[in-house]
Amino acid sequence: MNYKATFLVPVTAAVGMLYIPSLQANTNWLMATGYPDDSFFTQNLREFVEEVEENSDGRITIDMRSNGTLVSHDEIKRSVQRDVVQLGEVRLGAYSNEHPVFRIDSLPGLATTYEEGYQLNELLQPYYEEVMAEQGILPLAYVSWPGQGFFADKPIESADDASGMSIRIYSQPTQKMAQSLGFNATILPFSEVPQAFSTNMIGSLFTSAQTGIDVQVWDYVNHFTYTGTMHNINALIINPAALDALDEDLQQVVRDAARNAHERGWEMSEARSTENNEVLEEHGFTVTQASDELQTAIKDVGEEILAEWRQDASDEANEIIDTYIQWRNSAE
Known part of the structure; x- marks a missing residue:
């Protein structure tokens, strides 16, 4: 992970100080x-x-x-x-x-x-x-x-594949993204995912492969379309x-x-x-990378969501995002 050598924030530790054993009780x-x-x-x-x-x-x-x-x-x-x-x-x-x-x-x-x-x-x-x-x-x-993707009973290659499909998401931005792609999106906590699948409340997930493994998603679907999208x-x-x-x-x-x-x-x-990804494949999953069409659709809605977020955020937060985007653009 070479990028950490550039952005690591060092921990400042006290050195050269006389150590005196503490009389404090154990915590x-x-x-x-x-x-x-x-x-x-x-x-x-x-x-x-x-x-x-x-x-x-x-x-x-x-x-x-x-x-x-x-x-x-x-x-x-x-x-x-x-x-x-x-x-x-x-x-x-x-x-x-x-x-x-x-x-x-x-x-x-x-x-x-x-x-x-x-x-x-x-x-x-x-x-x-x-x-x-x-x-x-x-x-x-x-x-x-880890990066995100769609768990479903088929590959999600475009908004047409998502149309009308029920999906569990976990935040307001991911809800707006999913709805813009045509999903019927519901925010649910991690602990309720298995029951939601079992009761046909949802038929798909947008989340990381780690969450899919944690809930043993292979009991319900068999395709994972990786998009990256966010960390x-x-x-x-x-x-x-x-x-x-x-x-x-x-x-x-x-x-x-x-x-x-x-x-x-x-x-x-x-x-x-x-x-x-290897674990998913061992459990019968087909793992694919998102199509350019799907990534473009996600990027477009992402720009809309960022613009909306900026209106609610403080000047300090907006300045942080500006600094980050400037770095990201220079790194491309």
Whole structure:
């Protein structure tokens, strides 16, 4: 992942300071994630937990629960805000109704590659922190989902193939995109996808291959049309009071482990993107790349959605997007 050498934001660690053992009692945290144990997101967080516990010499222990067994996926952000759990992983796009910044990673065509997604996220991090601080949470790390595509019982090559098909999407921008292509689009949380397929509420998905694997989508359809389109972001969040309660050396342990999880997570995502297509094919899927006609249709609606987003967004957010687009154009 060579692009990270260019855009890596270094972690500043205290050096040359006299270390004095802390008399602070051991800290025990709860951590929640909605994804299963075999998800690379969960595996990445396991490594984060291990690093924190090891480098804190056991002064911090983290009881991490996966697959929504501690807190449902939809309640994780609220639970961290209320300090019910101290740490959690959330998909930012799930909160698109709360603030325009949480819709950025769902804007079709804005960041269609890992390089573009990484640079956009680096530019956005200070703004994310500003917005989330007002909500009583602190983001520690961000990890990209693999690129997106259409799961269906046939290839989606044009708007004609999409016409009238029911589809599950997950955000306002993806809903508008799907509707513009002719789908009957419904926003549903991750946990409700299997039931929606089983009850014929939906007949297709727009999501990453990772989500398709997580819900065992081969039980319902057998085609995946990869479009790229966007790289949605998950964030590792913490209750700020919980972090502030630690001695400074332990706070640095957590932040360092989080930055490592950030970098490792992007690498895992990119590697898993290739592996996921192989997994789908092993389960009888036909995996195809989107046609030029479909990509053009997505790009056109993406430009409309971006224009609408700009009207709702702050001047600061618009300036970030302008900076990003200038970078993207110069890189092409």
